[in-house]
Amino acid sequence: MTEEQTAVAPxxxxPNLFLDPETGRNPQDFYKFARSVGAVVPGPFGGQTIMGRREVEFALQHPEIFSSAMEAVNLGQSVPLIPLQVDPPEHSKYRKLLDPIFAPKRMNLIEPDxxxxxxxxxxxxxxxxSCEFTTALAEPLPSSVFLRLLGLPVSELAMFLEMKNGILRPAGNDLEEIQAQQRVNAGxxxxxFSETLADRRKKPQDDLLSMFATAEVGGDKLTDDEILGICFLFLLAGLDTVTDALECFFAYLAQHPGQRRLIVEDTATIPSAVEELLRWETPVTGVPRVxxxxxxxxxxxxQKGEHVGISIGSANTDEQELPDAYDVDLTRNTKHLAFGAGVHRCLGSHLARLELRTTLREWHKRIPDYEIAPGTELNFMFGLRQVDTLPLLWPT
Ligand code: HEM
Incomplete structure (x- = not known):
C-alpha cells in the first residue's frame, strides 16, 4: 500500500447539517465537526461558509474582498440597510452620525428605565x-426599550414584531414563497416609516426619527431613502437580536444550575458572564457576504460574485485560538466576535450589553432557581438563534 493510500480521508x-434541529440545540458540537473538515466548508444554500477563527476575522476585516453590500442578502427591501449594506469609505460617514447615539455614556443614562x-x-x-420566557420578557423588554428610543408607539409592538418576523422568519414552503412574504412585509x-417620517417633518418630536429628519452626513441632509435604510435596519436589529440573546442565555442558565449560582451569589460576575455567554451561545451565528x-x-x-457565509459561532469556539474554548467559564475575560469585527462591528453593542446585564441582575435577584418545564424540546431557529418556546418554572 502506498503512503497516499494510507492517508486518512477527511x-x-x-451542508444540510447547518439546518438540522440538533445543530440548533448543540451548535458547538457541529462547529467542531465542521472545523475538523476544514476552515471553509460547503454552505447550507450553496456557496461556502468560513468556519476558522483566523479566516473569519480576516473576512470581517476585509470588506473590499468580502462585502456586505445589498447583493450579499436582500430581505425584500428596496433600499440598502444603512450602515450594514454600505461599503467603506462611504460607510464611515454614517457611523459618524450614528455612533454617538449608541455611545456607552448615553446608553448608561437609560439603565434605570x-x-x-x-x-x-x-x-x-x-x-x-412560571412563564413563557419569550412572550413574557425576551420579546417585550428589548422591543419596548428600542421603540421608545426611536420614538415609535410601544402600543403597536405586536404590529412591529409581526413585520420583523415576516422579514427575518418568513413562512413559506420554498424560496419563492419565502421571498414573496419578505417583500410584502418589507413593503x-x-x-x-415613510408615513411616520413625513409626520415628523411636519411635527418634530424629541426622538430619533425627528433627529434623522434634519441630520446631515458629509455636509448633505439625509435623504428619505437613507433614513428608511437606517430605520429598517434598526427595526430588525433592535427588535430581534437581544431577544435571541436573552433566550439563549436563559435556556443555558436554566440547564446549568452550577453556573447560575455564580451569578446569584455574586452579581459582580455578570459582566464577564454576559461576554462568555455571548461567545458560547453566539446568538447571531453568522453573517452573509459577497x-x-x-x-x-x-x-x-x-470567486468574484460568490455568496459566502461567515460562521461567527464557529470562530468563537475555535480551539486553535482559545485552547479551552469548550469550557464555559463565566468568570474569564473573554474575547469574542459575537458583535462582529471590522468596520461593521455592531453599532448597538453597548445597548445590548446594558440590557443583558440588567436583565441577568434583576431576574436573579428575584428568581434565583428555575428550570425548563419538564418534557420541553427546545427548537432553535437557524441563523438568529431564537427558541420557538421557552417555558420556565420556579418555586413560589
Ligand atoms: C446581543 C445583541 C446583538 C448582537 C449579538 C448583535 C450582533 C451584530 C453583528 C454580528 C453585527 C455585524 C454584522 C455584519 O458584519 O454583517 C452587527 C451589526 C450591527 N448591529 Fe448588532 N447585535 C446586537 C444588538 C444590536 C442592537 C440592540 C442594535 C440596535 C441599534 C444593533 C444594531 C446593529 C447595526 C446598526 C449594525 C450594523 C453596523 C454597521 O454596519 O456598521 N445591534 N450586530
Whole structure:
C-alpha cells in the first residue's frame, strides 16, 4: 500500500447539517465537526461558509474582498440597510452620525428605565411560578426599550414584531414563497416609516426619527431613502437580536444550575458572564457576504460574485485560538466576535450589553432557581438563534 493510500480521508460534510434541529440545540458540537473538515466548508444554500477563527476575522476585516453590500442578502427591501449594506469609505460617514447615539455614556443614562421595565415585567408573572420566557420578557423588554428610543408607539409592538418576523422568519414552503412574504412585509415597513417620517417633518418630536429628519452626513441632509435604510435596519436589529440573546442565555442558565449560582451569589460576575455567554451561545451565528475579487482563504478559492457565509459561532469556539474554548467559564475575560469585527462591528453593542446585564441582575435577584418545564424540546431557529418556546418554572 502506498503512503497516499494510507492517508486518512477527511470526513464527508453534509451542508444540510447547518439546518438540522440538533445543530440548533448543540451548535458547538457541529462547529467542531465542521472545523475538523476544514476552515471553509460547503454552505447550507450553496456557496461556502468560513468556519476558522483566523479566516473569519480576516473576512470581517476585509470588506473590499468580502462585502456586505445589498447583493450579499436582500430581505425584500428596496433600499440598502444603512450602515450594514454600505461599503467603506462611504460607510464611515454614517457611523459618524450614528455612533454617538449608541455611545456607552448615553446608553448608561437609560439603565434605570431598563431596570424598572425588567421589574415591571417580572411583577406580571412572578407569583405564577412560571412563564413563557419569550412572550413574557425576551420579546417585550428589548422591543419596548428600542421603540421608545426611536420614538415609535410601544402600543403597536405586536404590529412591529409581526413585520420583523415576516422579514427575518418568513413562512413559506420554498424560496419563492419565502421571498414573496419578505417583500410584502418589507413593503409594509417601508410604507410605515415613510408615513411616520413625513409626520415628523411636519411635527418634530424629541426622538430619533425627528433627529434623522434634519441630520446631515458629509455636509448633505439625509435623504428619505437613507433614513428608511437606517430605520429598517434598526427595526430588525433592535427588535430581534437581544431577544435571541436573552433566550439563549436563559435556556443555558436554566440547564446549568452550577453556573447560575455564580451569578446569584455574586452579581459582580455578570459582566464577564454576559461576554462568555455571548461567545458560547453566539446568538447571531453568522453573517452573509459577497466576494468582490477572486481570492484564496483557508486554502480555498473564492470567486468574484460568490455568496459566502461567515460562521461567527464557529470562530468563537475555535480551539486553535482559545485552547479551552469548550469550557464555559463565566468568570474569564473573554474575547469574542459575537458583535462582529471590522468596520461593521455592531453599532448597538453597548445597548445590548446594558440590557443583558440588567436583565441577568434583576431576574436573579428575584428568581434565583428555575428550570425548563419538564418534557420541553427546545427548537432553535437557524441563523438568529431564537427558541420557538421557552417555558420556565420556579418555586413560589
Ligand atoms: C446581543 C445583541 C446583538 C448582537 C449579538 C448583535 C450582533 C451584530 C453583528 C454580528 C453585527 C455585524 C454584522 C455584519 O458584519 O454583517 C452587527 C451589526 C450591527 N448591529 Fe448588532 N447585535 C446586537 C444588538 C444590536 C442592537 C440592540 C442594535 C440596535 C441599534 C444593533 C444594531 C446593529 C447595526 C446598526 C449594525 C450594523 C453596523 C454597521 O454596519 O456598521 N445591534 N450586530
Amino acid at each position: 470526513p464527508a460534510f453534509d 431598563i431596570s424598572q421595565l425588567v421589574n415591571e415585567l417580572i411583577d406580571g408573572f412572578i407569583d405564577d411560578g 409594509e415597513v417601508e410604507r410605515f 466576494v468582490q475579487q477572486d481570492f484564496e482563504l483557508g486554502g480555498c478559492p473564492f
